[in-house]
Amino acid sequence: MAYHSFLLEPISCHAWNKDRTQIALCPNNHDVHIYKKAGNSWTKTHELKEHNGQVTGIDWAPESNRIVTCGTDRNAYVWTLKGDVWKPTLVILRINRAARCVKWSPKENKFAVGSGSRLISVCYFEQENDWWVCKHIKKPIRSTILCLDWHPNNILLAAGSCDFKCRIFSAYIKEVEEKPAPTPWGSKMPFGEVMFESTGTAGWVHGVCFSDSGNRVAWASHDSTVAVAEGGKSAVVTSLTSETLPLLCVTFITENSLVAAGHDCYPALFVYDAGKGAITFGGKLDVPKQSAQKGMTARERFQNLDKKATSDTKEAVLESLHKNSISQISLLDGGKAKCTKFCTTGMDGGMAIWDVKPLESSVGELRLVWMGWGNIYSCLGSTSLCFDTLCA
């Protein structure tokens, strides 16, 4: 089933387990519900009740099967499955405002929490004392951290914040890992060092994402722009001002293309061309069925003119799959290099699963297919994308 409506309330955040059979989500209250896929429907298997405030971030570590949640009660809990019960462990974050987002690092030995107290808490497990300890990244953050993403090398962390900047920090913890190798973002990486700071963005940065290689970072900001920066001697930033409402979440699906979604309630594809240094809008991924146009009688036309000052036949009904803003995108299959499926959840309490099918026959053509209710369409037509890494 491609679209499942879980609740009537917004889904605040969600996370999938490793084999994508279970989803943990927060139904806009203090709990986390875990649903298990049973055939075509979802059954609730666990309720994780520990937070005293709304749960704002959930992340499920695929290998170690641990869930970390953070909430507006300024706490984070790490949940481990013991038998059939999830047991929480409190993590002291030492923040005095709500936690906003949480992400496990790729090696799952640490996680980062962004909060409203203008800092990022990087937490790691201390063996001797048998509990989670955290270190703070404070400078030069001036406002709430809204989103986080880890670089594949487990050290660098991208953070989007309400002070209109996207930054890349080093979250190197010497107690749990070795010194990192140099990257295009820089070679000296002491803890808390700013490797990159964006300029020119004018809105809150809602979503940030590293590409699969870690050499590119993309962010979506509240002034309806999406931007990509490439690490290197001169960090090049290209941005696209879009004609839509602001986007809330963005993710790479190949090294050159991004999917982003937000207040317009549909996911959109963006293509980044490194050679030309440009981002282009690739198309809406949600093309609804065309409903039959009925003819209008003269009486109806006059009524419309009288009521709405226009004789348009368009009704004020949202035709997209999601009926409210999409707040989170997560990749299901294929990772950031060759994603084949991704999932979106939003404020309408529904979750939609989208398929991405690269055509084997024609070189460099990406088709996005929404498999639902017998509606299959090709949305990109003859647009060709750079697929050097994909068409191998």
Next chain:
Amino acid sequence: MARNTLPSRFRGLDIDEYDENRFVDEQDEAAEQQGPDGAEVDALLRRGEMITAFHIALRNPPINSKNPAVKERAQAVVLRVLTSFKSSDIEPAVKSLDRNGVDLLMKYIYRGFEKPSDNSSAILLQWHEKAFAVGGLGSIVRVLTARKSV
């Protein structure tokens, strides 16, 4: 009974200015941003060269300037150009702008809405409709979220 018996002159103090955690925007230098040249624009309007006047009026926007007089002057120049356009000429003028130009035009239009005068609202609404057709909701969002505006 209603008279203040305690000193209340302290209420005139803005304590937010003394908050050490206060967010201060980055200071960009407002180098040559003096706004468009009013005299040049007037001359072009008198000669009837609307599109050129339009483009010149949208040059050099005083975005980084902290001087309100400069911004007022720029706004007046642009408003003069916008109101002297005929309705049928608006659409080609908007089409001749690039992305950033449409965003800038939207900013001036909304600034013009702030102080309505005579016929300005009607013509500004026509400009708004045409600019919206090109720039979409994104251009309006950028007017609302811009930290440094005209």
